Amino acid sequence: MNYQFDFNFLNGNFGLLWDGLKVTLQLALVSNIVGLVLGFGLCLLTLSRWFFLRWPAQLFIEFFRCTPVLLQIVWFFYCVPMLFDVFIDPITMGVLALGLNLTAFNAEAYRAGVQAVPREHLDACVALGLRPWQRTLYVILPQALRSAVPVLMTNGISILQQSALVAIVAVADLMYVGKSIATEAYRPLETYSLIALIYFALSLPIAQFVQWLERRQDAALAR
Amino acid sequence: MKASNLAAVPPRPLHVCETKSGEFITLRDVYKSYGENLVVMDHLDLDMRADDRLVIIGPSGSGKSTLLRVMMGLESIQGGTIRFQGKPYIDGNARGKGKPMDCSLQTQVGMVFQHYTLFPHLSVLGNLILAPMKVHGLSKTQATEKAQALLARLGLESKLNVYPSQLSGGQKQRVAIARALMLEPKLMLFDEVTSALDPEMVIEVQNVMLQLAEQKMAMIIVTHDMHFARHIATRVVFCANGKVVEQGHPDQLFTQPREPRTREFLEKVLHLD
């Protein structure tokens, strides 16, 4: 392999990279907050007794889960300004697209958590005379959330990876900055490797934490 | 298989319990622990004759299932020796590695588990002929014939091509016994085989075990069913804390236990009958 590694060109670009990283982190964190909160609400809708609440919610989820994230992002960037005649700044637009996508996946995660609560617990609540809202608040919710947490965190990391896609619609996140630097300095190898390492460094700790959490939950269940 | 078959069981030979000349199985000073604090077999001694049907009873964690698993070679011991059919079988010191040293001896032990463990992706026939074909070199025709005969004896010949998921618990357990019997073992180990079954199905499995007893199969059984233990055993062994506390003829042990610990256990268990 005849290649001279040269990381010097990065010296002048640290500022740019840092700005890009800030945008990426912003996108990831805010989308996660949106996804966690709205996902929960959406999940409640899918479990509702009323057909006209369940159906649209389910359709929303299926649509966001069965189409590519890139397409969703591009759709938001090009169609929303046109349809609603508004201008939203790119980062907010990115948060919206990623946030709604995460909402759909998280809603499924919450739902799986709720359905994982054993039937016997619900029966026990009736036997103890707990009212429905008490049952939901004190018995179902804590257990559902506990089993949903690993999946929610995995979805969160996944959105971090997907956030790189906003570079394609020219949002100045880490990926976009990396691409510009790589093209300008003719040094794709160093730049892209560095960018990949940064994403990896961001997601690895959380992924390891999720594994640890799942191991602990498995051990608890085994007892 | 009817309840009247219970009467067909041969009379249990009355023999002296403290026999030291166990020609069939001899456990001497067997030691096994998980880590430092959990000693499961604490310098255990046990003898068994070739016409014995041992039933091991005792509180949970007393090493009953572990004993069976050690005999099968599923777990290792850390001390002591086990002889099987007059030959060294398991040696607990470092050289012996605590597991069966002789594969040909190990194949003469058959085991049936609490949770059937039939292979779900194979039919009943597939389950039965897999080991005979792959381990003992039987041809498919030979193995199939043998399987059909065995299933007929157990009343399951119509289930030959059925998958385990379509069988009831009792049927699954009987197939599991048949699967072990295909290899013509000299010793059968039954690890709480009826504990996971509905009451109606327990009797059909126990009848199969009684049928085997009729055919003089040597067996070691771990069970919670004291009534059945009393019927089938030639000797009952009460284990607690990894040691043999008391052993004896079922009639004697269940009515006049000598050790206080045995008495305590039986009081708790038998008053439920």
Added chain:
Amino acid sequence: MNLDFTVVFSYWQALLQGLALTLAFTVGCAILGSLCGFLLSLLRASRSRWLSVPAGLYVELFRGTPLLIQLFWVFFCFPVVFGIDVPPYVSVLLALTLYMTAITSETFRGALKSIPGEQHDACVALGLASWNKTIFVVFPQALLRGIPPLLSNVVSLFKESALISSVGIADLMFVGQNISNSTARPVEFLSAVAVIYFLVAFPLTRLVGVIETRMLRRYAY
């Protein structure tokens, strides 16, 4: 603003060609990726640290970085690193396959782990040696248990494949974007593309659920 969805139909051929290319890449990389993923999961399950650690690292790396970066890396850096000229289709095929390998190896690993421990005990009780056990007992069950999540992985790959449009491959996403740019009708065409992706992915997802309940209940439990 006037929306006219009928224009989509006059471009149906181009869209269909794009879909064909998307499907070709999906199926090709799914097959290659699954095979390699299976081999990788064997490496990960190996006793030797020299094999299992690098294999594990590979999986963590490909799951912990965006697919877009992986694509760009293969596309722009491979020719530099290996000094050869790699045609675009090959780059894309390689990137997607490498990604799929990591994903499916995790699926197989999960399938292997989900086989109850008692199955191994039964093999010891029957005297089945490790080679026979692996071929006749472990492998068939791992395969059966692994099929539903594997199919889910393929559906995911189908969606992720939209990324290849960013390096100029004329897949469904690329075609849709192109047409929407040239006709200045993003809403109609991007929505149409979304519907096409949906019409493929949704039934497949449902199918996975059906397979899981019917097949597994019969042969795996």
